[in-house]
Amino acid sequence: MATSLCILNNDTLDPAAAPTYINYGVMVEKLLRQAGASDWNVEVFDATAQQYPDSFDRFDAVLLTGSKYDSFSDEPWVVELRRRVRTLLTQKKKLVGICFGHQLIAYCMGAKVGRSDKGWGTGRMTYEWKEPGFPGANGRTQVSLLASHQDQVLELPAGARLVATSDFCPVAAYAKGNEVFCVQAHPEFVPDYSSFLIKRRRGSWTDEKVDKALASLEQGHEGDAIARMIIAFVEGRSTAALAQAA
Template structure:
């Protein structure tokens, strides 16, 4: 499998030596989840980098970003134009956080600020029945979140995968060609803690403490990664 990674942000220089980029974090995550024979090409969309053609890729992965998917920034507008074409071509797409929101927006769904404010730390979602590799006896999935925007309605033609009261559209799938997830399966606890620390004043002490404490409970990022691998491989 050959994967095009559209990397939509730059990691803080303080932790870049450890994590490199969001695209690199996904390469490590998916490799550990069974994507041993996959190859990845990363493109910095903020710098206008794209492959000459998407035809050679089995799937395109859109990472998270601190930017708004509904921004009028030139690089975001250019990315949305690319995603519209990819959707029309029914290219297999994986969208995470910002990528999840941007794909939904390109499908005509409403995306905006979460009315409840920031979603941070470990969050648990109801998992709705769907023939991915989530064990059938599990009704919940817990992942690490970091977002102030979210998808406000399920895109037309999509099937809801995960939801909770805070984020009603936490994950969705469109047939065999789109899989989108609001929280971050690629995050590890230390990286989430770093982001929380950077935003401590913005979040307020109560939310910061609650979010930091939640990281000790573990998460299902590896399980979500296995579902992503199965989705791309069609198994």
Template sequence: MKVCILENDDLHPAAASTYQGYAAMFVRLFRAAGANWEFEVFHTPTQQYPDSFATYDVVVLTGSKADAFSEQPWVVELRKQVTALLAQRKKLLGVCFGHQLIALCLGAKVGRSPNGWGVGRMVYDWRGSALAKGWQDGPLSMLVSHQDQVLELPAGAQLLASNAHCPIAAYAVGEHVFCVQGHPEFVEDYSAFLLAQRKHLLGEDLVARATDSLQHGHDGLQVAQMMVAFAQRVPGCASNSERP
């Protein structure tokens, strides 16, 4: 499979030498989840896009510190590109900002969370067992860092995950859209780095609680395995057969 990663942000310079970039985090994650995929990366803040998406089986939208509803020219262009991909029913995987931007392009409301920042480790009620064999519905944890969220479920979408802080934490649309608010690509050390960087925004108490939550582990690899299973599912095949 050939996968296009739309990289929607840059790492802080202090983290770049360790983690390389958000796209690199996803490449490592998907390979750990068993995906033998070919990846190509495009940096959307500098208006990098492929000449055509036709050769890609899947398009991945990463997170970003930008707002999905921003009127920054690069975000406006990204919404235009994603709207066209949705019309073509291209397989899309969205994470955090990507999750929000896809929902917005589907006509749903996206905005600041009424519950404030979501940071650290969060546990959700997961209802997406059909996306991956061997995974059961029930509690599922992800590392998070967001002040925006999807405020209403897109039309025709299936709700996959929720909790009191973020009622729409994951959703799928048919066999072509799978989005999560959390960051399966994050590792605990990177989450701790972000928390330290944002202490002035979040306050010491919230940062301390969120940092402490990181010691409990998370299910990012399992979410990635579901993404891989979803991406490789043959459209219209009830048995969820996969292709290479």
């Protein structure tokens, strides 16, 4: 039976970008299929419109995308999303979080989440990968990804372990047992989309910050590596190390 993934899309894109990229849910699905999940059953739901499946039981995992909103917001749809995520955590449903999703899951696990005192993280950023034995990591000790965030997970959630870190973003990825895997950066981003987001900040950011972020995109990124880890995590491959930490 094919693996079944529920993607909860948590944002609407700028009208100038939407015709090309559609939404974050579609971007994530495209990334995963390119990385090896070609035969998965993937369904995307719009959490911002409080659209959810009748039941999460038929899915092997639920993935939460990024968003421009705060994970700790009082927006009604965010409050409802948190309610559902807390239920899924109680049920030990396998969860994957990206950026906003990474933050919201941590918040639902009781961790502190908020604005970073370091400001915006943007462009290509490199992280220490602390688990070379993580499913699909193939022994890696660092990873470079495209980021766009001003909020961060400010402490490791209870029961979780740190998977990736940097000076700028100390909790850049975390996992808990076989149930939770979250990353702050955006593996689904492509340089052109990151460039679009960065260029919109010219005027509110210094030219130096904008130019440096744009230049970093030329070095490429490893979103496909995170995609392979997500696939291995969801499919439950090589989970011995995860089970020991559960």
